[in-house]
Amino acid sequence: xPQLILGPLQRYAGDDEATVWVETDGPCEVExxxxxxxxxxxxxxxxxxxxCTGLAPxxxxxxxxxxxxxxxxxxxxxxYPPSVVRTxxxxxxxxxxxxxxxxxxxxxxxxxxxxxxHPDGREVDALRVLADHMREEDPxxxxxxxxxxxxxxxxxxxxxxxxxxxxxxxxxxxxPGETVANFEEYTRLYRESWSEPHIRWLFSTVPTxxxxxxxxxxxxxxxxxTWVDDIRAEGWxxxxxxxxxxxxxxxxxxxNLSPGHLADDALYQQLREAKDGWPLLREFAFRAxxxxxxxxxxxxRDFGRTRLIMIDSRAGRxxxxxxxxxxxxxxxxxxxxxxxxxxxxHLLIGTSLPFLLxxxxxxxxxxxxxxxxxxxxxxxALLGERIRQAADLEHWAAFGSSLDRIAEIMxxxxxxxRPPASIVALSGDVHHAYLAEVGFPRGTxxxxxxxxxxxxxFRNPLDNHExxxxxxxxxxxxxxxxxLLARSAGVGDPAVRWRxxxxxxxxxxQVCFVEFQG
Numbered sequence: 001x002p003q004l005i006l007g008p009l010q011r012y013a014g015d016d017e018a019t020v021w022v023e024t025d026g027p028c029e030v031e032x033x034x035x036x037x038x039x040x041x042x043x044x045x046x047x048x049x050x051x052c053t054g055l056a057p058x059x060x061x062x063x064x065x066x067x068x069x070x071x072x073x074x075x076x077x078x079x080y081p082p083s084v085v086r087t088x089x090x091x092x093x094x095x096x097x098x099x100x101x102x103x104x105x106x107x108x109x110x111x112x113x114x115x116x117x118h119p120d121g122r123e124v125d126a127l128r129v130l131a132d133h134m135r136e137e138d139p140x141x142x143x144x145x146x147x148x149x150x151x152x153x154x155x156x157x158x159x160x161x162x163x164x165x166x167x168x169x170x171x172x173x174x175x176p177g178e179t180v181a182n183f184e185e186y187t188r189l190y191r192e193s194w195s196e197p198h199i200r201w202l203f204s205t206v207p208t209x210x211x212x213x214x215x216x217x218x219x220x221x222x223x224x225x226t227w228v229d230d231i232r233a234e235g236w237x238x239x240x241x242x243x244x245x246x247x248x249x250x251x252x253x254x255x256n257l258s259p260g261h262l263a264d265d266a267l268y269q270q271l272r273e274a275k276d277g278w279p280l281l282r283e284f285a286f287r288a289x290x291x292x293x294x295x296x297x298x299x300x301r302d303f304g305r306t307r308l309i310m311i312d313s314r315a316g317r318x319x320x321x322x323x324x325x326x327x328x329x330x331x332x333x334x335x336x337x338x339x340x341x342x343x344x345x346h347l348l349i350g351t352s353l354p355f356l357l358x359x360x361x362x363x364x365x366x367x368x369x370x371x372x373x374x375x376x377x378x379x380x381a382l383l384g385e386r387i388r389q390a391a392d393l394e395h396w397a398a399f400g401s402s403l404d405r406i407a408e409i410m411x412x413x414x415x416x417x418r419p420p421a422s423i424v425a426l427s428g429d430v431h432h433a434y435l436a437e438v439g440f441p442r443g444t445x446x447x448x449x450x451x452x453x454x455x456x457x458f459r460n461p462l463d464n465h466e467x468x469x470x471x472x473x474x475x476x477x478x479x480x481x482x483x484l485l486a487r488s489a490g491v492g493d494p495a496v497r498w499r500x501x502x503x504x505x506x507x508x509x510q511v512c513f514v515e516f517q518g
Contacts, residue, residue, distance in 0.1 A: 101215075166180075221315075222317045296335065353395045
């Protein structure tokens with residue numbers, strides 16, 4: 001009898017349809033709400049994405065999962081309510097939960113302690129707390145979607161169980177050491193990260209939209225051309241990146257797509273028909289790393305009158321030549337502009353990296369970009385590159401022309417004939433949370449309210465020293481120092497201004513929510 005290894009993950013819910021993802025221990029037929037889908041095989045692993053059709057609009061429907069007709073979900077004696085599919089109801093508010101950065105670790109000491117109490121301390125998982133709250137509260141208050149903005153798994157900071165598995169398989173003294181090395185180790189990492197009962201039930205009930213960030217592959221992934229050249233010279237890198245892209249496609253990306261887009265995805269159709277799709281997926285993954293253009297990880301979802309555009313701001317970067325670096329390739333920019341233009345009441349732009357940072361950090365990154373581009377000469381540029389990598393100076397502010405273009409796109413949307421009521425950038429990555437109100441220059445005719453909403457981490461908080469540094473970056477003194485530093489490299493003011501709507505950033509593990517009416 002086939003068994004359920006991971007899932008079910010509810011990935012998409014629309015007006016009258018949904019998709020549910022599973023991993024099983026062998027080939028079988030998966031059934032959800034009377035809809036069936038055979039598994040497909042990749043490197044001996046078996047997956048299915050079941051397209052559930054014929055659902056009633058504005059409905060809540062409990063569901064079960066059967067493998068070859070045998071019930072495997074819900075689990076016996078579960079303390080959680082039944083998993084449900086909720087289709088969209090345009091007459092009711094739509095509530096989104098979001099955040100990023102979730103390390104997988106046990107929930108007892110020392111892992112449950114603060115970082116200042118123990119170096120392995122990661123405190124309490126915010127998604128675990130969310131699941132517990134949902135179990136006790138009225139389902140009408142549950143989020144309708146969960147947006148995961150990067151670092152869903154940490155390939156370079158694995159759990160004790162995955163570390164032990166690595167030690168059993170290979171010599172951890174040989175690079176990449178006790179970090180993920182290949183496809184098989186990635187599958188273990190996902191299984192460990194998503195199999196805890198709290199998380200499993202949460203993901204089975206709330207549709208998830210995901211995009212990766214650096215730790216899904218490697219810290220500082222695609223920071224610069226120099227970083228890429230150096231990492232590709234490492235003998236272990238090709239297997240790491242192939243494993244990272246392959247498992248991202250299987251565990252995250254295909255579930256991001258709507259049923260209509262899935263039907264048009266050539267690779268998905270090929271894998272469903274292959275005896276074992278590993279050669280196809282491996283070739284795709286390697287090509288995705290070496291050829292930026294032609295691979296799109298970004299996607300779009302509509303929640304009633306609210307549009308969510310999820311941008312890949314990590315894998316699709318253009319880094320050569322360095323002075324013309326861009327967060328997105330030309331085709332991706334064109335795609336973004338097309339999808340930002342439409343008839344909707346609210347526009348959400350999801351990106352793992354915030355467009356707008358604490359002011360001092362913004363100026364520091366814009367200064368560093370100018371120095372790396374040679375404004376102070378080649379010796380300073382080489383030093384600037386070392387600082388860029390050491391201090392993680394690779395957000396949108398370090399890609400200044402890309403940040404300017406995002407501001408132009410927002411302005412075009414907000415001054416169009418039918419502007420949305422709000423434009424909200426949802427982001428994570430920076431291990432603190434804040435809401436910033438964005439202002440455009442007078443005379444632009446901006447009619448949409450614009451915000452930068454950042455939430456991080458789910459589980460990987462800063463220590464007290466790091467928190468003091470962030471508070472200083474938000475202060476007037478820090479802002480002034482950062483501005484003077486940027487001025488010294490010839491960097492002017494950004495295209496927009498922003499201010500926090502609260503006195504100080506929020507730390508600790510956390511989940512944030514945004515609710516839309518209409």
